[in-house]
Amino acid sequence: MLIKFTKMHGLGNDFMVVDMISQHAHLRTEQIKKLSDRNFGIGFDQLLLVEPPGRPDVDFRYRIFNADGSEVEQCGNGARCFARYVIDNKLTTKNRIRVETCNGIIELEVTPDGRVLVDMGAPILIPAEIPFVADSPLAEYELSVASKATETQEKVIISAISMGNPHCVLLTDDIKTAPVETLGPLLESHERFPNKVNVGFMEIIHRRFVHLRVYERGVGETMACGTGACAAVVAGQLRGLLDSSVEVKLPGGNLQIEWLGEGHPVMMKGPATKVFEGQVRV
Numbered sequence: 001m002l003i004k005f006t007k008m009h010g011l012g013n014d015f016m017v018v019d020m021i022s023q024h025a026h027l028r029t030e031q032i033k034k035l036s037d038r039n040f041g042i043g044f045d046q047l048l049l050v051e052p053p054g055r056p057d058v059d060f061r062y063r064i065f066n067a068d069g070s071e072v073e074q075c076g077n078g079a080r081c082f083a084r085y086v087i088d089n090k091l092t093t094k095n096r097i098r099v100e101t102c103n104g105i106i107e108l109e110v111t112p113d114g115r116v117l118v119d120m121g122a123p124i125l126i127p128a129e130i131p132f133v134a135d136s137p138l139a140e141y142e143l144s145v146a147s148k149a150t151e152t153q154e155k156v157i158i159s160a161i162s163m164g165n166p167h168c169v170l171l172t173d174d175i176k177t178a179p180v181e182t183l184g185p186l187l188e189s190h191e192r193f194p195n196k197v198n199v200g201f202m203e204i205i206h207r208r209f210v211h212l213r214v215y216e217r218g219v220g221e222t223m224a225c226g227t228g229a230c231a232a233v234v235a236g237q238l239r240g241l242l243d244s245s246v247e248v249k250l251p252g253g254n255l256q257i258e259w260l261g262e263g264h265p266v267m268m269k270g271p272a273t274k275v276f277e278g279q280v281r282v
């Protein structure tokens with residue numbers, strides 16, 4: 001069958017967005033992998049499905065699949081594109097929408113400057129809920145990472161946070177030379193993260209400005225990761241290194257993140273861009 005889609009991106013983190021309200025299709029893992037292929041398919045980091053709400057207090061249901069076909073709980077850049085998509089395609093007349101993901105509700109608002117403000121909910125710091133294997137919540141944990149290739153053991157200091165999806169954040173002195181391609185995959189599949197994890201490398205420039213690169217679970221390094229930016233700011237604040245409002249510079253551009261501390265939601269503001277529309281046979 002032929003399905004209509006829109007290609008979008010949030011700071012270069014790119015998406016295939018499909019309206020599953022007016023169309024019906026079941027995409028299998030292998031089909032999603034094929035569509036995500038940058039040579040043989042459309043090419044994207046995540047597939048976003050716009051579905052009718054499953055409960056009365058929300059406007060839509062939002063489903064997210066990584067390029068490897070795995071379904072995931074949350075996607076920050078995708079959430080901003082989701083808001084732009086449903087408003088631009090007149091699927092809602094509201095400027096402020098509530099969206100149900102597979103493990104929570106987020107609130108999205110298009111601001112007068114065209115950017116999208118997302119209430120990402122409160123970060124989860126309890127290890128079992130991240131999920132991460134540890135006895136109690138701490139700002140930092142030491143992990144032992146084994147490299148099979150070099151037969152060495154390395155100790156790294158990380159923060160572990162869930163923004164609906166699991167994140168691990170490391171500090172680096174130089175973002176350009178951070179070991180994203182080597183340490184990223186080792187940590188992504190580390191045994192203490194039973195559901196795998198997204199791995200962020202953060203260089204703190206000052207208390208209100210950081211650089212960040214993220215090795216995403218199920219994708220690899222992306223141009224930007226919204227939930228990764230939220231997790232990095234939470235990690236920096238828990239370690240006493242950042243203020244409540246921080247600009248995060250990712251390879252694809254900048255996000256504004258605000259967190260007022262434990263129990264408060266993380267607010268993320270940034271752009272959402274449409275690239276083109278198309279149809280594909282699945």
Ligand SMILES: N[C@@H](CCC[C@H](N)C(=O)O)C(=O)O
Nearest residue numbers: 075076077165217225226227
């Ligand atoms: N790009 C995203 C995160 C997408 C999901 C992630 N790869 C995971 O597996 O949890 C973002 O902008 O947050």
